[in-house]
Amino acid sequence: MHFLQIRLGGYLLRHPKLGQIFDKVLTPLEIVTKKPLFDCRMCGQCVLHSTGMVCPMTCPKNLRNGPCGGVRMDGGCEVYPEKDCIWVKGYTKSLILPWSEEFHEIRKPVDWSLEGSSSWLNYLTGRDKTFNDCGQTPRSGLDVISKNGELSSD
Amino acid sequence: MTEHPSGLARKLASGLFVVAAELSPPRGIDREGIIQEARLLRDYTDALNVTDNQAANVRMASIPVCSIVAGEGVEPVAQMTCRDRNRLAIQADLMGAAALGIKNILCLGGDHNIWGGHPQAKNVFDLDSTQLVRIVRNMVEEGCLDNGRIITPKPEFFIGAVANPFAPPLEYRPLRLAKKAAAGARFFQTQLIFNVDIFGAYMAKLRDMNLTEKVYILAGVGPLKTARTAQFMAEKIPGIDIPEKIIERMVKTPKAAQAQEGMEICCEIIEQVRAIEGVAGIHIMAVSWPEAIAEIVRRAGLYPRPPAEAGPADENRISPN
Numbered sequence: 001m002h003f004l005q006i007r008l009g010g011y012l013l014r015h016p017k018l019g020q021i022f023d024k025v026l027t028p029l030e031i032v033t034k035k036p037l038f039d040c041r042m043c044g045q046c047v048l049h050s051t052g053m054v055c056p057m058t059c060p061k062n063l064r065n066g067p068c069g070g071v072r073m074d075g076g077c078e079v080y081p082e083k084d085c086i087w088v089k090g091y092t093k094s095l096i097l098p099w100s101e102e103f104h105e106i107r108k109p110v111d112w113s114l115e116g117s118s119s120w121l122n123y124l125t126g127r128d129k130t131f132n133d134c135g136q137t138p139r140s141g142l143d144v145i146s147k148n149g150e151l152s153s154d
Numbered sequence: 155m156t157e158h159p160s161g162l163a164r165k166l167a168s169g170l171f172v173v174a175a176e177l178s179p180p181r182g183i184d185r186e187g188i189i190q191e192a193r194l195l196r197d198y199t200d201a202l203n204v205t206d207n208q209a210a211n212v213r214m215a216s217i218p219v220c221s222i223v224a225g226e227g228v229e230p231v232a233q234m235t236c237r238d239r240n241r242l243a244i245q246a247d248l249m250g251a252a253a254l255g256i257k258n259i260l261c262l263g264g265d266h267n268i269w270g271g272h273p274q275a276k277n278v279f280d281l282d283s284t285q286l287v288r289i290v291r292n293m294v295e296e297g298c299l300d301n302g303r304i305i306t307p308k309p310e311f312f313i314g315a316v317a318n319p320f321a322p323p324l325e326y327r328p329l330r331l332a333k334k335a336a337a338g339a340r341f342f343q344t345q346l347i348f349n350v351d352i353f354g355a356y357m358a359k360l361r362d363m364n365l366t367e368k369v370y371i372l373a374g375v376g377p378l379k380t381a382r383t384a385q386f387m388a389e390k391i392p393g394i395d396i397p398e399k400i401i402e403r404m405v406k407t408p409k410a411a412q413a414q415e416g417m418e419i420c421c422e423i424i425e426q427v428r429a430i431e432g433v434a435g436i437h438i439m440a441v442s443w444p445e446a447i448a449e450i451v452r453r454a455g456l457y458p459r460p461p462a463e464a465g466p467a468d469e470n471r472i473s474p475n
Contacts, residue, residue, distance in 0.1 A: 060266060061236075061277065065284035065333060067326075068263050069318030069345055070392040078392040079266045091326050104329060106337050109241065109285045109300070133288070134298035141333030145363040 009124040019125070026118040044114030045128040050102035052090030059086050064107040067091065104141040108133065160257035160312035161229040161462045162201040166341065166370045171428065172435030173456050174201040174231065174343070174372055175447045177223065179214035185222060188214075191444050192223040198451040199228075200459055203260060203343070203437070206233040210270020217247060221254045229462065231314065232256050234290075235264030240280035241289065241300050248293060252309035260314040260343065261286040284337050287315050291338025315339035317371075319356035320349060320395040328359035335369050343437045344374040348396040350426045357430050366432030373427040376439040377446045378416035381405040417450055424454045 012019040027042075034040035038048060041057035047064065048055060056064050060079040067087030070078025077083045094103040111130060114122055122128040158164055165172050175195055180187050195202060202223055206216040220230035232251050234244065251259065263283040267275045281289065290313050292298045297308035315334040319327050331342060347353045353373070360366050378384040378396075381404040388396040400419060407415040420438075427433050436456075440446045451457045 060268075061263060061282070062279045063263070063282040065282050067321070067323075067330075068283070069316060069321050070265065071321040072392045073320075073322070073395060075322045076392075079268050081392075085322070088323055091323050104333055106284055106288060106333060109281050109289075112280075132302060134292040134296040134302065136292070136296075139336045141329055141336050144336045144365065144368060145329075145332050 005124055005126070009126055012121070013125050019121075022121055023118060026121050027116075030118045030120055042116050042119075043110055044117040044119050044122050045111055046119035046123075047107055049099070050094075050105055050107065051087075052092065052094030052097065052103060054086050054090035054093060056086070056090070056107075062110070063087065064110065101140070101142060106139050106141070158312060159310045162231065162258050163312040163340070165200050165460075165462070166434055170200075170435075170460060171456070172200045172370075172372065173198070173438070173451055173459060174203060174435060175199045175438040176440070177202045177204050177219070177444070178208060178441055179204060179216065179219040181211070181213050183214065188219055188222050189226055192226040192228045194444055195447055196226060196228050197459065198448045198457055199438075200435075200462075201229040201231050201258065203231040203233055206235045206262070206264070207238060207270075208265070208441075210237065210265045210267045210272065212271060217251045217254065217256065220251070220256050224255060229258070230256055231258035231260050233260045233262060234286065235262045236279050236281045236283060236286055237264030237267065238278055240278055244281065244286065244289065245293070245299055248290060248309060248311075249305070252311070257310060257312055258314065259290055259311045260316065261290060261339065262316050283315060284334055287313060287334055287337040287339045295338070312341065313339050314341040314343060316344070317342045318345040318393050319347075319353050320345055321393040324352070324356075328356060328363060328365070331360065331369075332363060332365060335365060339369065341370040341372060341434075343372045346374050346376050346394055346439060347423055347427060348394070348400050350423060352395065353427065354430055357432050361432050370434035371432060372435045372437040373424075373430075373433050374437045374439060375420055375423050375427065375450075377413070377420040377443070377450060378404055379443060379446075380409070380412045380416075381407070384416075413446075417446055417453065420446075420450050421454045424450070424456075 012022060038055045039058050040055055043057050059066055061068060067085050071085045071088060072081055075084055075088045077085045094100050177191055204216045204219045207213055216232045220232045224230050261283050267273055267277050289300050290311055293309055294311050297305050317331045384396060384401045384404045387394050388401060404412055404415060424436055438447050438450060
């Protein structure tokens with residue numbers, strides 16, 4: 001995948017016309033597949049993988065690092081009490097995924113300039129990686145926990 | 155480690171059991187009222203948190219109120235939510251706060267507008283609370299804005315965040331605090347504690363993960379004013395857990411004595427949380443009831459407060475980056 005990202009992504013960036021064609025094909029394809037499956041909102045920088053396969057943009061607060069403190073005692077959403085908190089769902093699902101530790105990564109702020117575009121194409125071209133966190137490497141909540149500490153998610 | 159410019163940070167580092175409280179700005183422009191409240195609470199607290207449009211209702215902005223109370227000798231903590239500002243406005247306001255001499259910033263997501271005074275308003279949430287912590291941390295440690303631009307000098311903030319030990323999923327809550335600590339938060343204020351058992355279990359988890367060695371936890375407490383408030387909070391306010399026996403206690407108390415009983419319960423909870431290892435202090439929340447804060451601090455045996463002075467630097471805390 002990484003190879004594809006460098007070769008094809010680089011090629012697409014150098015040939016904007018071809019990039020446009022990819023965009024025309026991939027964007028509708030992404031909508032028709034991910035909208036019914038995940039209620040995808042086409043933020044253009046998909047993080048489903050690390051959020052328990054639940055789209056964080058369906059959270060009324062658009063949290064990328066949830067859940068917030070307003071989850072009701074029955075697991076209901078603060079904003080729409082009749083609905084379940086999507087982050088509670090995502091956390092529960094993340095526990096059964098082989099990459100469950102990714103849930104603890106600090107996800108960067110949304111790049112709103114990518115909204116509506118294909119996250120697949122943005123991934124290939126690296127356009128979803130413009131945020132550099134001031135030269136820091138991405139961090140995870142697990143970084144500050146001592147190795148002796150018990151982790152309920154493990 | 156050099157001495158932190160924040161008085162709150164220095165007091166926490168000295169090992170003092172800290173008393174912070176919340177100050178709600180007026181729904182209007184009454185500067186005199188703010189000054190009165192600051193003078194009332196000054197001697198009973200080590201720091202005052204000034205809320206940022208709490209419960210999604212318009213009040214005077216946090217940062218100017220912080221500046222006003224600082225003029226009265228109070229150590230202010232400015233609250234910053236993500237509900238009303240995008241990343242430009244947040245960074246601009248933070249710069250203004252730094253220029254006004256504010257040294258403590260508490261980062262929150264904020265209550266959604268749907269339950270507030272302007273349900274029609276656009277909910278911004280350009281950032282979430284963890285990302286906000288990261289942005290403040292990057293300004294402080296790297297002198298760097300969100301787009302990579304460098305600012306000199308760097309602002310000096312002691313960065314705080316909030317934690318709710320009571321909201322589902324309970325087993326994730328300590329890990330959520332860990333994530334905010336990794337983002338750069340150094341002190342935490344919890345949601346109002348009424349269920350001490352759950353809070354105790356939460357603190358035990360934090361200790362297991364060695365987090366209480368790395369960040370400061372201020373336990374959120376507050377008095378119930380009436381039995382009706384207790385029932386309302388338990389039913390309507392999301393994320394607050396009030397055990398049935400506390401509500402019952404309030405209901406059984408005659409109306410005229412309910413406020414006293416509420417303060418009594420609060421003092422009992424303070425005593426219980428003080429005994430929990432790793433609790434660095436308390437944060438008292440009593441909306442529109444500042445007299446109760448002074449009374450509770452006195453009754454809990456936490457008065458008088460020691461004067462602001464530097465304590466020994468605490469080497470155990472994790473380095474900022």
